[in-house]
Amino acid sequence: MKVLLVGSDLNVAIERYYKKYLTEFGVEIYHYPAPDIIFNFHSKNIINKIFFKTGIYKKYGFVNRELIRIAEEFQPDIIWIFKGLEIFPQTLKKLRTKFRLANFNPDHPFIIIASSNGNRNVKNSVGLYHLHFSYHSALVRRIWEEYKITAVFLPFAYDRFDLEYQPPELIVEIPKVCFQANPDPWRVQKIKKLADAGLVVDVYGHGWKKTALRDYKNVNLFPIASRNTFWLLNQEYRVQLNLFRKYNNDSHNMRTFEIPAVGGIQLSPYSTEQADFFEENREIFLFREDGQMISMAKKLLNLSRREADEIRNAARTRSINSPYSFEDRALTVYKSFQQLIN
Numbered sequence: 001m002k003v004l005l006v007g008s009d010l011n012v013a014i015e016r017y018y019k020k021y022l023t024e025f026g027v028e029i030y031h032y033p034a035p036d037i038i039f040n041f042h043s044k045n046i047i048n049k050i051f052f053k054t055g056i057y058k059k060y061g062f063v064n065r066e067l068i069r070i071a072e073e074f075q076p077d078i079i080w081i082f083k084g085l086e087i088f089p090q091t092l093k094k095l096r097t098k099f100r101l102a103n104f105n106p107d108h109p110f111i112i113i114a115s116s117n118g119n120r121n122v123k124n125s126v127g128l129y130h131l132h133f134s135y136h137s138a139l140v141r142r143i144w145e146e147y148k149i150t151a152v153f154l155p156f157a158y159d160r161f162d163l164e165y166q167p168p169e170l171i172v173e174i175p176k177v178c179f180q181a182n183p184d185p186w187r188v189q190k191i192k193k194l195a196d197a198g199l200v201v202d203v204y205g206h207g208w209k210k211t212a213l214r215d216y217k218n219v220n221l222f223p224i225a226s227r228n229t230f231w232l233l234n235q236e237y238r239v240q241l242n243l244f245r246k247y248n249n250d251s252h253n254m255r256t257f258e259i260p261a262v263g264g265i266q267l268s269p270y271s272t273e274q275a276d277f278f279e280e281n282r283e284i285f286l287f288r289e290d291g292q293m294i295s296m297a298k299k300l301l302n303l304s305r306r307e308a309d310e311i312r313n314a315a316r317t318r319s320i321n322s323p324y325s326f327e328d329r330a331l332t333v334y335k336s337f338q339q340l341i342n
Contacts, residue, residue, distance in 0.1 A: 001337060002028045004074055004099075006067065007082030009033040011227075014106060014254075014326075015082055017159055021330030027337075030074045034063045034086045060121075064091040071095055077341045078102055081129075084122050092128040100340050104133040104154060108247030113184070117247070131340050133333065136251040137273060152336050155273070156254045157326045158261040158319065164231040165262045165316075168309040171235050177267075177297055178237035180204045180230060181255070183211045187243045190293065194241075195219045197294045199301070201241070204233065234264035238308060239300045242268035252277065257324050260284065260315035265308060267296055277324070283315040 003022065007015035009031055019029055041059045063086045071079060079095060080102045081087055092101060109126050112118030126132070127147045133154035134140050143151040177194060181187070182205045194201050195218035203213065208221045225233055234240055242255040250271045259266040260283060268274060270286040278284035285300065287293035300308070 001026070001078070001341070002074065002076040003030075003337070004071055004076035004079045005029050005031045005082075006034050006079065006084075006087065007031075008035045010036060013082075014156075017157070017326035018330050018333060021327045022334060025330065025334045027334065030070065030076065032067060032070055034067065035083070037063055038086050060086050060088065064088050067091060068094065071099060078337055080104070080337075083107065083117075084125055085119055087121055087125065089121065089125045089128060092125055096128060096130070100131070101129045102131040102133070102337070102340065103129045106135065106156075107245075108136065108139065111247040113246055131336060133336070135253075136247075138250065150340075152332065154329055154332060155277070155324075156252060156257055157324055157329045158254075158257045159326045160320075162227075163258070163262050164228055166232075166235060168235075168263060168312045173305070173308070174202075174237045175301060176237055177201045177239040177241055177301070178204070178233055179241040179243065180225060180233060181243070182206050182224075183208050183213075184245065186246070188213055190241075190243055190290070191219060192216065193290045194294060194297060197298075199294070199297055202237070204230075231262050234259050234262050235312075238265060238303075239297055240264040240266050241297075242266055244269055244271075257319065261319045261324070263312035263316040265300055265311050266315070267293065267300065277322075278315065278318055282311070283318050 005015060005019060007013065019031055023029055038059055067087065068091060076099060078100045083105050084103060095101060105122065107117035109118065109122050126143065127149065129149060132143050132149055132151040134143065134151060135154060135156050137153050140151040140153050143149055177199055179191060179201060188211050191201050191203065191213060195216060198218065200218050202220045202222065204222045204225050206224050213219045213221065240259045242259060244253060252271060252273045256274055256277065260278060267285045267287065270288050274284060274286060280286050285296050287296055
């Protein structure tokens with residue numbers, strides 16, 4: 001099987017996990033880093049940034065012409081596009097006459113909150129693929145019902161060989177609430193609620209000092225943590241807060257699996273998917289409204305160390321004994337690709 005993978009090749013991109021494991025399954029992959037080409041272009045200098053933001057020139061034309069050239073030369077069985085911000089619908093129409101097309105959007109094609117997570121190319125291309133993968137079960141149903149295109153539920157995951165784990169007995173706990181992600185108004189509002197209730201919240205990420213939480217009582221702001229430190233913080237803090245983006249509502253995100261994979265104690269909004277993945281009030285703690293979020297956080301902070309470690313061990317045990325790794329997800333992709341080309 002030959003797959004032309006169109007997506008980022010940066011260390012933070014989930015594409016690298018699928019590339020790694022599909023290769024181990026025997027798939028020949030050509031990785032075309034279209035998003036990185038665009039990012040490098042508009043980050044190069046101020047002139048390019050102005051061209052990009054005003055729409056005068058985005059370099060999309062070059063990227064699309066190159067994609068067509070590579071496809072003709074590589075002759076893949078499947079072209080797998082991650083998100084597809086840079087890919088014109090016209091390009092997909094041309095490619096689909098010769099090749100099978102698949103898409104995985106780790107955000108949401110219809111809920112666009114920033115230029116980095118969606119645009120008209122993404123929105124207008126949904127019906128042009130032969131196969132969709134989605135982390136959101138409701139979106140899987142919607143794609144099938146509206147477009148009659150095969151859609152496969154592909155949840156987020158963790159990588160067994162990426163995480164850094166230490167047994168609970170080696171951890172020196174930090175008796176606070178921690179949140180590791182970047183800001184948006186809804187996240188700011190939730191953290192304010194916790195802080196106003198007297199809970200200390202340590203926040204790690206980009207851009208928080210530009211929000212209303214700068215110098216806010218009971219809130220401490222830190223730069224985004226390195227990957228190794230990210231795993232350690234998940235284990236050290238008594239409570240790891242997981243607050244969704246809008247497009248994750250009633251679904252889940254990467255933190256859903258990353259936090260319990262290292263035995264973190266997760267406090268997150270209720271969703272049917274998370275309640276299916278982990279046992280509520282034993283392996284994960286889910287709140288329905290602000291008052292419950294505050295009371296749950298206080299309860300978790302007041303647990304004995306023995307009780308906290310029981311939660312940590314239960315969460316990690318469920319993670320490692322369940323098909324929640326990227327290797328498991330890549331197997332789902334591999335089997336779906338086999339069905340698509342056979």
